[in-house]
Amino acid sequence: MTDILVPTALVADPSRFGGTPQGDCLRGTPVVRDNRLVALGRTNGDATQMVIPHLVEPHCHLDKCHTIARLGQVGGDLRTAIERQTKDKANWTEDDLRARTHQGLTEAHANGCRVIRSHVDWGDKAAPPLSWSVLQECAQDAPDLQLAALTGITQWADPTFANAVGATLSASGGVAGAFVLDHDKMQAGLDQIFDVATQRGLMLDFHVDEGLGDFNGLEAIADTALARGFDGPILCGHAVSLMDRTPDAVMRIADKCARANITICTLPITNLYLQGRTDGTPDRRGITRLRELRAAGVKVVVGSDNVADAFCPLGAHDPRAALALACVTAHLDPPLGDWLNTITTDASAALGRTPVTVDGARLSDLLTCAVIHTATLISGRTGLRPATETLT
Numbered sequence: 112m113t114d115i116l117v118p119t120a121l122v123a124d125p126s127r128f129g130g131t132p133q134g135d136c137l138r139g140t141p142v143v144r145d146n147r148l149v150a151l152g153r154t155n156g157d158a159t160q161m162v163i164p165h166l167v168e169p170h171c172h173l174d175k176c177h178t179i180a181r182l183g184q185v186g187g188d189l190r191t192a193i194e195r196q197t198k199d200k201a202n203w204t205e206d207d208l209r210a211r212t213h214q215g216l217t218e219a220h221a222n223g224c225r226v227i228r229s230h231v232d233w234g235d236k237a238a239p240p241l242s243w244s245v246l247q248e249c250a251q252d253a254p255d256l257q258l259a260a261l262t263g264i265t266q267w268a269d270p271t272f273a274n275a276v277g278a279t280l281s282a283s284g285g286v287a288g289a290f291v292l293d294h295d296k297m298q299a300g301l302d303q304i305f306d307v308a309t310q311r312g313l314m315l316d317f318h319v320d321e322g323l324g325d326f327n328g329l330e331a332i333a334d335t336a337l338a339r340g341f342d343g344p345i346l347c348g349h350a351v352s353l354m355d356r357t358p359d360a361v362m363r364i365a366d367k368c369a370r371a372n373i374t375i376c377t378l379p380i381t382n383l384y385l386q387g388r389t390d391g392t393p394d395r396r397g398i399t400r401l402r403e404l405r406a407a408g409v410k411v412v413v414g415s416d417n418v419a420d421a422f423c424p425l426g427a428h429d430p431r432a433a434l435a436l437a438c439v440t441a442h443l444d445p446p447l448g449d450w451l452n453t454i455t456t457d458a459s460a461a462l463g464r465t466p467v468t469v470d471g472a473r474l475s476d477l478l479t480c481a482v483i484h485t486a487t488l489i490s491g492r493t494g495l496r497p498a499t500e501t502l503t
Contacts, residue, residue, distance in 0.1 A: 114158040115141050115502075117151065118448035118485055121163055121455060123468040130154075135448030135485055136161070141502050146474050148502065160479045161488055162498060163451065164467040165225035166430045167458035170316075170348050170376050170414030173229040173249075174208060174242040175199075176215040176428070179419040186424070189322060189385050196421035200232075208245040215418065216253055219428035223478050223495040226255045227428075228316070228346075228462055230288055233262040237275035247283055257462060259286035259316045264300035267307075277307035288316040291328035301335045314344045314463050320352035323386050323395055329353070333367035341371070344463045348376040348414065350399040351386055361400055365407035374461040375404055378416035379436045381423040401441045412458040413437050430454035431491045438489065448485035474498040 116136040122128050130137030130151030138158050139151030148162065178199050179185070185195045212229075219227055234240045243260065250256040260280055267273050267289055280287055287308050291297060308315050320326040329350050336345055347368075353361055368375065377399050386397030401411050413434045418426040426432075434454050437443060443450055452458075456466035467476045477498035482488045 113140075113156055114138050114154050115151070115479070116158045116161045116483060117469045118161070118163060118451050120449050120452055121468055122470045124470060128470040133158075135446035143474065143502060146503075147471055148469060148474065148477060148498070149471055158483050160481050160501060161483065161485070162469055162477055162479050162502070163488070164455045164459075164469060164472060164476060165478055166223040166454050167412075167462065168219050168224045168227040168415060168428060168430055169346065169412050169458045169461055170378060170416055171215065171219070171227065171229050171428055172417055172420070172422075173212045173215045173246060174203070174231050175420040175422070176418040177211045178202075178421070179424045182421055185421050188388050189422075192385060192422040199421065203242060205241065205245055208242055209249065212246055212249045215428050216249065216256070218418075222427070222429040222431065224428065224430065226257070226459055226462055226464055227253070228257040228259060228286065230259045230261040230316070230318075233260045233276065235266065237272045239279050243279075257286055258283075259288035261288045261290060261318065263294060264289040264291045264304070265294045265296045266300070267304040268296040268299035270303060273303040273307050277311050277313065280313055281311040285313070286316050287313045289318070290321075291317050291319040291332070292321055293326055293328070297328065297331060298335075301331060305335055305339050305341055308343060309339065309341060312343070314346075315341075316346045316348070318349055319347045321349040321382070321386075322351055323355055323397065324352050325355055326352040330364045330367060333364065333371045333373055336371035336373065337367060344461060345371065345373045346376055346412075346461050347373055348378055348416075349382060350375050350377075351382050351397055353400045353404075354396065354398070361403055362407065365400075365404050365409050368404070369408040374410040374412055374457070375399060376412045376414050376461070377401055377437055377441075378414050378433070379440050380426045380433055381416040383436070383440060384423045384425070396440055398437065398440050401437065401443065410457050410461065411453055412461050413453045429491065430458075431489055435489050435491060445486065447489055451485065451489070474502055477502075
């Protein structure tokens with residue numbers, strides 16, 4: 112059998128898995144037993160494909176996606192995007208939401224995703240919105256779809272609102288989410304959402320500090336998690352304002368995030384489009400400090416965020432595309448295989464799932480790609496195929 116390549120970063124125990132090191136991969140003939148890839152045997156010719164776990168989409172917005180065609184020539188900053196997308200909610204019928212969600216899920220699955228987390232705009236009322244009901248229905252046919260209720264942190268400061276939303280999330284397997292950006296009553300809202308998550312066993316997911324500037328939401332979340340000893344998964348998306356913090360502040364906040372077991376999700380496609388806008392070409396980078404965070408022991412993951420909506424007219428539900436842009440923007444140097452866990456194993460753990468590594472995995476949990484270099488894999492020039500079609 113022809114050799115395969117497996118990125119070393121996606122192997123739990125490289126010393127036992129076997130194979131010969133080749134760059135940031137292990138190379139060898141696949142040893143399959145009981146439909147599991149259990150080892151790499153002695154090399155036996157040229158490698159023709161790479162094997163990885165299914166990809167993970169840790170942050171997207173299926174309720175908003177693919178609305179750009181009816182929004183006109185929309186563009187601008189975060190506030191402008193929020194205003195335009197809010198107006199579009201008049202078009203959010205059951206059929207519209209169902210069709211666009213299906214389009215987004217089909218795209219994500221075609222791009223190798225299995226576990227997907229979508230945020231759902233909750234609105235001002237405690238009762239779940241129509242979009243929550245429709246996406247819950249869609250999740251019945253997509254069991255690896257997680258839904259996070261997205262509302263302002265100020266709304267969570269209201270105990271009645273917080274308890275009602277928490278009850279709905281607990282009953283439906285949802286995730287408690289909040290938008291945190293220099294809000295009034297931020298700490299009161301954080302206290303309530305952590306209380307509800309602790310009482311009901313919910314995961315937490317925050318849109319935090321989504322803008323360049325001296326914001327302090329991420330540190331407040333970390334302080335609250337540490338003070339309460341919260342031990343559930345916490346995912347914090349964006350954290351763009353770390354670009355405007357001093358090196359000492361970045362290290363202080365990163366240390367707190369590491370101790371609180373907070374994972375940071377960078378969302379380069381949307382943040383690069385929205386952040387750092389000027390009258391001309393922007394000279395700021397709308398991305399968080401990935402290398403500094405990882406060096407401090409913070410888990411970092413990459414998501415697609417908005418796709419073809421008011422927040423970003425482009426994009427795709429494609430983790431490889433998001434990671435490729437993060438590599439360019441944040442100067443993530445080779446070996447690029449060391450960053451593949453941002454869209455696989457670490458992303459899965461951030462969503463409360465047990466990470467799937469290649470060694471010992473069922474073939475149905477693996478993908479293959481006809482490439483022989485991790486940079487080519489991330490580039491997305493070659494499609495992904497189920498390992499059940501290529502390794503049996």
